[in-house]
Amino acid sequence: LKTKQTSQIFKFLKIIISSLLITVLLLFTIAAIRTLSLDVNAGLQLAHWEKTNNKSLVIDHHQREELLANFKEAIRIPTVSFSNTESNTTALHEFDRFLRKAFPTVFSSSLVHHELVANYSHLFWVKGSQPELVPYMLLAHIDVVPASESDGWEAPPFSAKEIDGFIYGRGTIDDKNSVMGILQALEYLLLKGYAPRRGFYIGLGHDEEISGLNGAMNIVRILKQRGVQLLFVMDEGLTISDGIIPGLEGPAALIGLSEKGQAVIKLSVSVAPGHSSMPPRETSIGILATAVKRLEDNPMPRLFGYGPEGDTFEHLAHKFSLPLKFIMSNLWLFSPLLSRILERKPVSNAFVRTTTAVTFFNAGVKINVIPSLAEAYVNLRIHSAQSVQEVLDIIKDTVGDQRVKVELVDGFDPLPISGADDKAFGFQIIKKTVLDLFPTVTVAPGICIGNTDSRHFVDLTKNIYRFSPAWFKPGDPERFHGINERISTKNYEEMIVFYFNLIQNCDIRKLPEPHSSVHEL
Numbered sequence: 001l002k003t004k005q006t007s008q009i010f011k012f013l014k015i016i017i018s019s020l021l022i023t024v025l026l027l028f029t030i031a032a033i034r035t036l037s038l039d040v041n042a043g044l045q046l047a048h049w050e051k052t053n054n055k056s057l058v059i060d061h062h063q064r065e066e067l068l069a070n071f072k073e074a075i076r077i078p079t080v081s082f083s084n085t086e087s088n089t090t091a092l093h094e095f096d097r098f099l100r101k102a103f104p105t106v107f108s109s110s111l112v113h114h115e116l117v118a119n120y121s122h123l124f125w126v127k128g129s130q131p132e133l134v135p136y137m138l139l140a141h142i143d144v145v146p147a148s149e150s151d152g153w154e155a156p157p158f159s160a161k162e163i164d165g166f167i168y169g170r171g172t173i174d175d176k177n178s179v180m181g182i183l184q185a186l187e188y189l190l191l192k193g194y195a196p197r198r199g200f201y202i203g204l205g206h207d208e209e210i211s212g213l214n215g216a217m218n219i220v221r222i223l224k225q226r227g228v229q230l231l232f233v234m235d236e237g238l239t240i241s242d243g244i245i246p247g248l249e250g251p252a253a254l255i256g257l258s259e260k261g262q263a264v265i266k267l268s269v270s271v272a273p274g275h276s277s278m279p280p281r282e283t284s285i286g287i288l289a290t291a292v293k294r295l296e297d298n299p300m301p302r303l304f305g306y307g308p309e310g311d312t313f314e315h316l317a318h319k320f321s322l323p324l325k326f327i328m329s330n331l332w333l334f335s336p337l338l339s340r341i342l343e344r345k346p347v348s349n350a351f352v353r354t355t356t357a358v359t360f361f362n363a364g365v366k367i368n369v370i371p372s373l374a375e376a377y378v379n380l381r382i383h384s385a386q387s388v389q390e391v392l393d394i395i396k397d398t399v400g401d402q403r404v405k406v407e408l409v410d411g412f413d414p415l416p417i418s419g420a421d422d423k424a425f426g427f428q429i430i431k432k433t434v435l436d437l438f439p440t441v442t443v444a445p446g447i448c449i450g451n452t453d454s455r456h457f458v459d460l461t462k463n464i465y466r467f468s469p470a471w472f473k474p475g476d477p478e479r480f481h482g483i484n485e486r487i488s489t490k491n492y493e494e495m496i497v498f499y500f501n502l503i504q505n506c507d508i509r510k511l512p513e514p515h516s517s518v519h520e521l
C-alpha cells in the first residue's frame, strides 16, 4: 500500500512539474516572440511628409557671437523667484527691456502681436497666413530658482561664464535656454522673410518656479476670453538623455505626455510646553521625527507599468541589448523586476512610484524649553495611477499616530495623458523635428516628474508635451535646481535650430498616412 501511495505522489508531482515547465516555456516563447516583433518606433518615419519649403539655418560666425552674447546677457539678469510671495521684480522688469533690445525684429514685425501679462509675463501671437489652421503654443519661463555661489559653483551662478565650451549659470537649462532659443529662432525666421501658414502663440511665464499662479494662469485666462483653442502646447520638461538610462544604447529623447500630480501635506504635533529639566518621555519633536521616519521607511507602493512609463520602456526596448531587451519588451511579465531595478536611483525611482520628500521641519523656541509645537511639510509627487486623496489616506495610515495631525495644504491630481499615436500632430511634429536634427536619437513618450506651467493649459488643449532638446549626460539631472547648471554652446545653438525647424514643420496642414507598405522601403 505504501509503494502504491508513493508512486501516486510521484505521478502527481510529475504532472505538477511538467505543467509548470510547460507554463514557463509558453511564457518565455510569448516573451521571445514579443522581443523579436515589438516595434513601436516605426510610426510615421517612413511616410511621405507634405513639403513645406523649409528655410534652413546655418549659423555663421557673426550670428554665433550675437546669439551667445544674447544668451549670456539673459543668464546675468537674476530673475529669481525666492518664495511664493517674493520675486526679484527689478530683474523681471530688466528682462523685459532686455528682450526688446535682443530681438528687435520680433518686437517690430507686423506679424507679431506682443503683450505683457501680469506685468512681467509675455504673450506673443504670431499670425498665420491660413487662419483655418488651428494654432499651437510654445511655453517657457523667465524666472529661475535661487542660487548661491557658496554651495560649490565653479563659476558665479549669474556670471554666464564660459568654461570648456559650457556656459555656467542659473537658468541655462531651466529655462532661459528655451526662452532665448524660441525667440532667437523666431528672430532669425522673421529676418529671413518667413511668414507662418499656421499661427502660433509663445507664452513666457515669470513665476513658473512658484506654480505659475500669476503668469501662466493669466495667459490662460486671456486666451480663454478670446475663445482660443490650441492644437498642442509644448513646454519644458523631459530632455535628450544620453547615458542616463542604464543599459540603453545611444541617446533617447523622452517627450512628456503627462506630469505627476503633487500634494503638500503638513504634519504637526502639539503638546504642553514645559521645563527641559523634567522632560516628558516623548517630546513633540520626538513624536514628529518618528512619524517622518515611518514615511521614509515605508515608500509609496510601486506602480511601475500602471502609467505611461511602461510605454517609455517599450519604445526604447529595441535599444537595449539582451537580457534587458527581453525584459523591456515584456513588461507584462517583468515589470515587478524592473521596478526593483529602477527604484535604486532617485531619478529612476521617480518613475516607479509617488515620491515622498520631507522638505521642512520646524520646532523649538529655546534650548531649555520643551517645544509645544513641531511641524513638518511633506512634498509628494503623485504617480499617474494615484490621486491626491489616495496618497493622503496612505500617509495617514503610515503615520498611524493620533497625536500627529495630518493636513492636506495643497495638491492636484496627475495630469491627463496626451496622445502619442500616428494621429497626434504635436507629438509627431516634435518627433520628426528631433529626428531630422539628431538622427541617432530614439524618440519615446515619457512622463514628466516635475511640474510645469503647461498644467494650467488643460482647458485649451488635450495635447500637452513637455520636452526641450537639451542634452542630459550623466551628472546633468543633478544640475537641475542644483549647482553648476550649464549648457554647452553647441547644444544652445542646436536648440535654436530645433525651434527654427519646429515652427516651420508646424506649417504642415495634416500628418501623412502611416507608412503601410514594405515595398516602398
Ligand SMILES: CCCCCCCC/C=C\CCCCCCCC(=O)N[C@@H](CC(N)=O)C(=O)O
Pocket: 208, 209, 210, 211, 212, 236, 237, 238, 241, 244, 245, 347, 348, 351, 448, 449, 450, 451, 452, 453, 472, 477, 480
Ligand atoms: C528612467 C528614465 C530616466 C530618464 C531621465 C530623465 C531625467 C530627468 C531630469 C530632470 C527632469 C526634471 C523635471 C523637469 C521639469 C521641472 C520643472 C520644475 O522644476 N517645476 C517646479 C515648479 C512647478 N511648476 O511646480 C516643480 O517643483 O516641479
Ligand SMILES: [Zn+2]
Pocket: 141, 174, 175, 208, 236
Ligand atoms: Zn523650469
Ligand SMILES: [Zn+2]
Pocket: 145, 174, 209, 481
Ligand atoms: Zn525649475
